[in-house]
Structures are given as structure tokens and as C-alpha cells.
Amino acid sequence: xxxxxxxxxxxxxxxxxxxxxxxxxxxxxxxxxxxxxxxxxxxxxxxxxxxxxxxxxxxxxxxxxxxxxxxxxxxxxxxxxxxxxxxxxxxxxxxxxxxxxxxxxxxxxxxxxxxxxxxxxxxxxxxxxxxxxxxxxxxxxxxxxxxxxxxxxxxxxxxxxxxxxxxxxxxxxxxxxxxxxxxxxxxxxxxxxxxxxxxxxxxxxxxxxxxxxxxxxxxxxxxxxxxxxxxxxxxxxxxxxxxxxxxxxxxxxxxxxxxxxxxxxxxxxxxxxxxxxxxxxxxxxxxxxxxxxxxxxxxxxxxxxxxxxxxxxxxxxxxx
Amino acid sequence: xxxxxxxxxxxxxxxxxxxxxxxxxxxxxxxxxxxxxxxxxxxxxxxxxxxxxxxxxxxxxxxxxxxxxxxxxxxxxxxxxxxxxxxxxxxxxxxxxxxxxxxxxxxxxxxxxxxxxxxxxxxxxxxxxxxxxxxxxxxxxxxxxxxxxxxxxxxxxxxxxxxxxxxxxxxxxxxxxxxxxxxxxxxxxxxxxxxxxxxxxxxxxxxxxxxxxxxxxxxxxxxxxxxxxxxxxxxxxxxxxxxxxxxxxxxxxxxxxxxxxxxxxxxxxxxxxxxxxxxxxxxxxxxxxxxxxxxxxxxxxxxxxxxxxxxxxxxxxxxxxxxxxxxxxxxxxxxxxxx
Numbered sequence: 001x002x003x004x005x006x007x008x009x010x011x012x013x014x015x016x017x018x019x020x021x022x023x024x025x026x027x028x029x030x031x032x033x034x035x036x037x038x039x040x041x042x043x044x045x046x047x048x049x050x051x052x053x054x055x056x057x058x059x060x061x062x063x064x065x066x067x068x069x070x071x072x073x074x075x076x077x078x079x080x081x082x083x084x085x086x087x088x089x090x091x092x093x094x095x096x097x098x099x100x101x102x103x104x105x106x107x108x109x110x111x112x113x114x115x116x117x118x119x120x121x122x123x124x125x126x127x128x129x130x131x132x133x134x135x136x137x138x139x140x141x142x143x144x145x146x147x148x149x150x151x152x153x154x155x156x157x158x159x160x161x162x163x164x165x166x167x168x169x170x171x172x173x174x175x176x177x178x179x180x181x182x183x184x185x186x187x188x189x190x191x192x193x194x195x196x197x198x199x200x201x202x203x204x205x206x207x208x209x210x211x212x213x214x215x216x217x218x219x220x221x222x223x224x225x226x227x228x229x230x231x232x233x234x235x236x237x238x239x240x241x242x243x244x245x246x247x248x249x250x251x252x253x254x255x256x257x258x259x260x261x262x263x264x265x266x267x268x269x270x271x272x273x274x275x276x277x278x279x280x281x282x283x284x285x286x287x288x289x290x291x292x293x294x295x296x297x298x299x300x301x302x303x304x305x306x307x308x309x310x311x312x313x314x315x316x317x318x319x320x
Numbered sequence: 321x322x323x324x325x326x327x328x329x330x331x332x333x334x335x336x337x338x339x340x341x342x343x344x345x346x347x348x349x350x351x352x353x354x355x356x357x358x359x360x361x362x363x364x365x366x367x368x369x370x371x372x373x374x375x376x377x378x379x380x381x382x383x384x385x386x387x388x389x390x391x392x393x394x395x396x397x398x399x400x401x402x403x404x405x406x407x408x409x410x411x412x413x414x415x416x417x418x419x420x421x422x423x424x425x426x427x428x429x430x431x432x433x434x435x436x437x438x439x440x441x442x443x444x445x446x447x448x449x450x451x452x453x454x455x456x457x458x459x460x461x462x463x464x465x466x467x468x469x470x471x472x473x474x475x476x477x478x479x480x481x482x483x484x485x486x487x488x489x490x491x492x493x494x495x496x497x498x499x500x501x502x503x504x505x506x507x508x509x510x511x512x513x514x515x516x517x518x519x520x521x522x523x524x525x526x527x528x529x530x531x532x533x534x535x536x537x538x539x540x541x542x543x544x545x546x547x548x549x550x551x552x553x554x555x556x557x558x559x560x561x562x563x564x565x566x567x568x569x570x571x572x573x574x575x576x577x578x579x580x581x582x583x584x585x586x587x588x589x590x591x592x593x594x595x596x597x598x599x600x601x602x603x604x605x606x607x608x609x610x611x612x613x614x615x616x617x618x619x620x621x622x623x624x625x626x627x628x629x630x631x632x633x634x635x636x637x638x639x640x641x642x643x644x645x646x647x648x649x650x651x652x653x654x655x656x657x658x659x
Contacts, residue, residue, distance in 0.1 A: 217426040223382055224421075225441045225492070226413035229406075236429055243431070315476045316430060 005308060012300040019296040020073055020289070024066055027285045035083045038283055056083060069289075079293070080286035082279075089290040092275060098175055099271035104260050106187055107194035108253065115199035116245075119206025120238060126211060134203065141200035146259045150193045150266035157189060171268040194263045198252060202245065209241040216240065243314055250303035257295045327398075328355035329532040330379070330500055335392035335402075337371075337378045344605040348374040350556035351392070354549075356500065361526065361533040363543025363564070365579065366553035369601040373422075375553065376504045376536045380417055381409045396500070415445040418493035422505035424485035428477040434488045435461075435473030441495040460491040464521060483514035490521065500532045501525075507542060519546065540579050544568060552576050555602050555612040558631060562640035572634065572642040572651055574617050577658065611645055619646055619654060 036052040037044070044052075053059045057068065072078040079089035118138075122131040141149075156162055158169025172186040213219065214237050222236040223229075261273030268274070272291055279287035311317050337349040348371045356362045366372045377383045378390055381401060394401040396417065401409060421427040429437060438457040442448065448456070454473070461469035464487040477485055486506065493501055503522065507515035523546055526533055535543050543550055544564060551561040552573065560573040571577055578597035599616040602608050611629050614620040624645050631643040644651065 217421060217423065218429040220377075220382055221419075221421060221427045221437075221489075221492075222429070223385065224380060224413055224419045226410045226415055226444045227440070228410065239431055240429070314431060315433075316478050 001311065005304075008304050008307060012304055015300055016293065016296055017070070017074065020070065020293055021066070023289050023292055024069060027288065028062060028065075035283055035285065039083055073293070079290035082287050083284045084282055089286045092287060093272055093290055093294060096270055096272045096275050099173060099269050100260060100264070100273060102176060102183065102187060103190055103194060103263065103269060103271060103273075104256055106191045107260070107263075108198075108256060110191045110195035111198040111202065111256075114195065115202030116206050116242075118199070118203040120210055120233070122203065122207040123210035123214065123241075124233060126207075131207075135207070138200035138203045141196045142204075144197065146193055146197065146262045147266050149196055150190075150263055153189050153193050154266070170266065173267070173269045190263050190267045190269060193266070194256065194259055197259070198256060201252075205245055205248075206241060209244050210237055213237045213240040243310075246306060246310055246313060250299065250306040253302045254295070254299035257298055329358045329360075329397065330356040330534075331393070331395040332379075333393040333395070335375065335378065335394060336390070337374050337383055338389045339383075339386065340389070341605075346604045347556050347607070348388075348604055349378065350604075350607075352551075352553070352556075352558045354551050354558065354561065356532045356534055358499070358532055359526070359530045360549070361535060361543075361547040363540075363547035363550040364534060364536045364553055365538065365540055365543060365550055367538055367597075367601050369604070370553040371556035371604065372536045372538075372553045373504050376419070376502050376534060379502060379534070380413050380419060381406070382413075382419075411445070414441055414493075414498075415496045416498055417500045417502065418496070418498040420486070420489050420493050420501065420503040420506050423509040424482065424489045425477065425509070427489060428485060430477055433474050433476055434480060434485075435475075438473075438488070438492045438495055441492045445496045456495070457491075460494055461488065463494070464488070464491045464525075465517075466491070481514075482510050483517060486510060486514075486518050487521065490518075490525070494525065494529070497529065498531060500534070502534045502536070504536045505538070506535065508537070508539070515542075522546065540568075552579065555607050556604055557612065557643065558641075559613065559644070560640075560642045561631070562637070566637060566640050570652070570655065572640070572648075572655075573613075573644050574619055574646075574651075574654075575613050577655060578616075581658075611643075619650075621645070 034049075036049050036056060036058060040049050040052050050059070057065060060068070069080065072080065077090065079093070081088055082092065118134050122134050125131050154161060154169050157164055157166045159165045159167060159172075160169045162169065167189045168182075168186045169189070172182075173190075174182045174186060176183045214233070218240075219232060219236055222232045227235075257273075260271070261277055263269070264271045264273035265277050272294060275287060276291035278284075279291065332355075333353050334351050335349055335353070336347070336351050339346040339348060350371070352375060354362060354364075364372045364375060374383060374388075378388065379394055379396075379401065381390075381404070383390065384406070390402050392402060396412070399412075401412070404412075428434065435454065435457050438460060439450070439453045442453040442456050446453070458469045458473050461473060466472050466484055466487055472480070472484075477488075480488060486509075490506075501522075506522065507518050510518060519542060522533070522535075525531070526546070533546075535547060537543055540550075547564050549561065550564050550567045551558045552567075552575065553559070554575050560567065560571065560576050567576065568580070571580060575597070578595070581595040582597065597616060602612055602615070608615050608625070610623075610625040610627050611617070611620070614624040617624070627645055629643040629645045631641045634640045634642065634648065646654075
């Protein structure tokens, strides 16, 4: 098991190196515009531009730039400097990480805490009005893009512009450390919007895996032992139904990061997602690379954690 | 309530179990009656689709979860299990009546240790500490012949062999010393040599613990050794029932003949062909008219498609009942000619 974990981590590191290399190549090949020119302004003289190119290291050959970049990232954890503000990318990300972690972790909790119970209830009351209503709602939410859902939520429920002034709207985020209550209320709408789609998918998924599990012979055995139906469902049915869900959880957590970008933009939360969004519009490569790398790191770590958790969840799986 | 003296442990009267489906109502069990005495074993024999498994599951109300409609009476020690509330029935399940299922690999939960699953069965009906339940579990595993039970108790089902899994299932069923054990095809999923071991184990436990037993099987050979009485089921009904001796000695129903002819004998000539029963079990949604067996019966007469035979006792042996429209002398003659 230890050997498996070590190997898995080494593969993860290799994957991150490949992602970094791929991004570097992509951003240099894509015609996104000349960063030095973007930075210098419209009427800059060729001399100024050449100077900026030298400052940013863009005058060196591509392989040399690549080598410098990779060395900085993996040996010094230095993600470079913004083409725009010259601020260190690592610092920019670190400043905004709290907001993004608050958003995604809270979103994931809302996602699992609503999706799984709704799926369980639907599976047990299959064909009932409750089941049909929640599966119908799930279908709508699966199809709704986050930015649209976010705008609708603001229009309906935000304290400033909403029809029903219930929750704090856009631009109300404050850090957890400065005011926990405001932090919490400001994130309610973003959490709900971020979680909606995934919760809907997981409700449907849980419904189908639990329905299947409840038809298994071991459920009949559990009933034949004289266990309460509650124990039969939760200890025997749900326990088995959760396993297939675990396998796709890592990938879906990755998708959540992508959705967080949109939610941060809609709710004007100054997080990593918004940083990435602004950087993309400005062709600020170092920041884009830094945020993508962070996302990749997140997915790699999540999938390692899920794989290891899976070995504990399913005794039939043994890694060697 | 104390049951009256002479009353059987289990009395099933006119039991009917129906499943409403999109294609129509499946009459899986269509009015069967039988008794099981204390310490006695009844074998219920039939092909797949004859309703025998449903008949067994419905004793403990395990067909309720599938939306079955059950009528008739299942009287166990003075209580009618058909009309019993789910909460009351739960106190009987795994406690006074326990079940062993066909395929122990799928019947055991793959994600829990074997011991934990038996501990759960103990804890469901006895107010004992975890340590006591575990001690009892190890004792039970030893009783059913699992070697080194103190170590194997922490294995997962996939670490057990097929025979050991079935032994573990039996240990689980014995956890609360049931008065009645229902075994649904207990040996079907096992290798032949393991089958014999499991049957020997059941036989031993039955005499040691004095349990009543219902063994459901498609294999007359399985019950021939163990059961005092046999009921043969076809299309949801009992078509013949008798003491094991009488049934094997002079079976009366052409379907029973078919079941007997499809078993190989060790002492018979090698080139003797096994005779399968032609055709397949009928639809339980829309069973054949008249005698349900007539489309597959070699001796069917035109009127058998109209008249539904009753299960009637033989004049010579009232314990031997058969539902067949052939004249008794004709039946006797046919069986003796073929034997």
C-alpha cells in the first residue's frame, strides 16, 4: 500500500510537470497577442517594447524561456511575475486562495449534503410525487449553466437588486477571519449556485446506484436478520451505493474548480477564479499558468486521495 | 400465547402470493398448504419458476419489499405471520425463524467482514455487548466447521471459499437459535463435494439443535436424505405431497416422475439416458387452463385442459396427496411400467 501511494504521488508530480509544459507551449503558440505590446500601451515606441520584452525575458529563445520557467516553478515554487503588474503570481494567488477555498469547499459540502440525501429519498420512494418532483428539478439544474443560474439567483434573491431581498448579493464577500457571520451569509448564494448542478447530478446518480443496491441479495439477507429498515438502507444499501460514486468524485471536484471561476465572476468574489478570468482577458500568461497549475494540482491530489480512500472503502480492491 | 399441544410449529394454509407487474398479475404462489412439525424437515421441490422460492421468502414477509400481495395464513406458534405488523415480524426474522440463501457470495455483504455481519445478526435480537457478540460469533463459526474461527472472523466474504461462505451464512442463521430454519437452495451454488458437506452439516445441526427445517430445492436428491416429508410444487401449486419414503417409492404425479427420471443414479446402467421433462415451466401470469401441467404431460387427455385437479389424499395413504386427473390404477400402471 505504501509503495502504491509513493508511486501514485510520483505519477502525480510527473503529470503536473507535463501539464506545466503543455501550458507553456500552448500559450506561446496561440496567437493571444504580444504581451509586451499589451503592457506598453497603444502608442509605445519599438524601443520601449524591446525593453519590456527584455524585462519579461521574452527576448530569450523559447527553449531557454521554458527551461527558466520550469526551473523556477518546480525548484523554487516561483510561478513568475504578472506581465501586467509585475506582482509575483504566487503572492497574487495566495491572497485570493482563501476566497476560492471558502467557495469550493462550502460548495462541495452543499453539493454532497443535498445531492446524496435527495437521491436516497428518491430511491426509497421511487415513483412517488416527491421522487418525480426532485428528479424533475434535478434535470433543470443539471441543464442550467452556473453563470445563468447565478444571475437568476441575484435577480430573484439578492439584497440589493433582487425581487425578494433575502441574501447578500454580488460583491459582498468578506474574509472568514474578519467577520465569520458576514462571510457565511455572503457565500450562501454562491454556494447554492456552485453546488446546484453537481448536487442534481449526484441526486440522480445516488438514486440509481441505491436502487440497484437495494435489489441485491445481501439486502434480503439484512432484512432476514430482522434489522430495522432504516439500518438495512443506511448500513447495507447506502454503504454499497456510495462506492461507485466515490470513483467519479475526484473528477467532479476538478469540474467544480472550473465552475468556481464563473461563480466568482458573477458574484464578484476576488478569488483565484476571478484572477484567472482577468488574466485570460489580458493575456497575462504567468497568472493563467499559475492558476491552471493550481487547478491541476488540486485534481491530482483529489484523485490520489480518492484512490486511497477507495482501497479502504472496498476491501476487494487491493493495490500492489 | 402458548401453542396448543399437537399443533405444528408452522402451518401454512391456502397461501397465495401475487406480484402486480406491468404485464399482469404474477401468481407466484397459488394456494398452497403444508405443516412443519417441531424438529421435522419439509422439502419443497420444483423447477425454477415453480414459486418455491417465493413460498419460502413469504414466510418471513421478505416478499413485502417487492410489493407482493399475500393472502392465506402462515401460523407460527400461534401467530399469523401474514397479518403481522412489520415491526412484530422483524422480531421473528433471524430470531425464531432464520433463512439461508442460495448464493452465499451475493447474499453476504461484500464490504463488511464476515464476523461483523454475524455480530449484527446476534445484536439484532440479543442485548449483548460487542465483545460477547463477537465471542458468540467465533463460537458459531466453529460450530459450522470453519477452521481457526478466531482468525477467520475478520475475513471478508471474498476471502472465503464458496463452501465456507455458505457455512458462514448458516452460522448467521443460527445466531439466535431459531426454531425454524428455511434454506432456499442451500447447495445449488456449490461444488458437488461441498454440497455433500453442507448437507451433512445441516443434518447434524438439525439433530443437535432440534430445529424444524424447510428446504427448498430443485434437486430431489438433496431432500431425499434429509426431509421427512416432501411437497412437489408446479406453477405455484403443490401437485403432490407425501412422506419422503412414499413419494420416492411410489410417486403419483407425472411431474414427480419427471423430476425423478432427471436424476442420475449411481447403480443404474451407465448408458441409461436421463429423461428431461419436455417444455418449460408455464407463465405464472397466464397459466394453462385445467391441469397446469397438461401441456407438458405425456399422459394428458383432452378433458385435462378443462378440469382443474384438486390436491386429494390417496385412499390407501391419506398423508399422500396428489393433484392429478388420471385414474389411480392407470397412474400406478404407468409408473410400474416405466420403472
